[in-house]
Amino acid sequence: MARRTYKPNNPGTEDTTTITASYTSAMNAYKATYGPAKVGDLIQQFDGNKGNLARALSGVGSGKLPAKGTDNRKAYDAAQKSISRWLASETGSGKQARKPDSASQEKLNKLFQPPPPKNMSITISGSIGYDGGDFRERTISMGEGTMYRIDAGAFVSAMQAGDTHAAYGATLANYAPLVIARADTVDIQFSGDGFSGDEEE
Numbered sequence: 001m002a003r004r005t006y007k008p009n010n011p012g013t014e015d016t017t018t019i020t021a022s023y024t025s026a027m028n029a030y031k032a033t034y035g036p037a038k039v040g041d042l043i044q045q046f047d048g049n050k051g052n053l054a055r056a057l058s059g060v061g062s063g064k065l066p067a068k069g070t071d072n073r074k075a076y077d078a079a080q081k082s083i084s085r086w087l088a089s090e091t092g093s094g095k096q097a098r099k100p101d102s103a104s105q106e107k108l109n110k111l112f113q114p115p116p117p118k119n120m121s122i123t124i125s126g127s128i129g130y131d132g133g134d135f136r137e138r139t140i141s142m143g144e145g146t147m148y149r150i151d152a153g154a155f156v157s158a159m160q161a162g163d164t165h166a167a168y169g170a171t172l173a174n175y176a177p178l179v180i181a182r183a184d185t186v187d188i189q190f191s192g193d194g195f196s197g198d199e200e201e
Helices: 018-034 038-047 050-058 071-091 103-111 152-160 166-173
Strands: 117-130 132-142 180-189
Touching: 018 152, 018 166, 018 180, 038 050, 038 103, 050 071, 050 103, 071 152, 103 166, 117 152, 132 166
Parallel strands: none
Antiparallel strands: 117 132, 117 180
16 A cells, blocks of 8 residues: 655645544534533524524424424424423423433534634544655644644534544644554544643743
């Protein structure tokens, strides 16, 4: 298999599966730091519109609402009532206040999108060489706790687009030019805090 050079202007990777699995795991862990999703936050996420949240929960798409009496409309109306009850539980008002059951809370958690991470770290282990040679089993780290800053926003955007090529480039933009012949493990961690690496003076 041909080796590919990882440089700021020419990113590339032999691996798509490992980094994708690690990204998914890291993003789930990052979301979990915010705890169970709150209905009030989700309403704001859906442009402050309870109806938009009800559509997402019931699977009703945009456009005109389904006709009354149909299964889709019943699902939408039920979601609207549940949202009002859950919101009342969060605010401590209303006689019909209810907390989401476990199944409903899981749906809310899946819909919740936390603020984009401000920082990240990544550690890659595998066959890595510098200056086009000297390949050895190495482990390299960038981002949080190092002097090599990573643009977490660029990395996340690339991964959301399914472009692991650009994602690797974002992580290695401030690192020495190198070649990764094989990536055995990729460990990613996201943080909502600003960069706090050991930058050089």
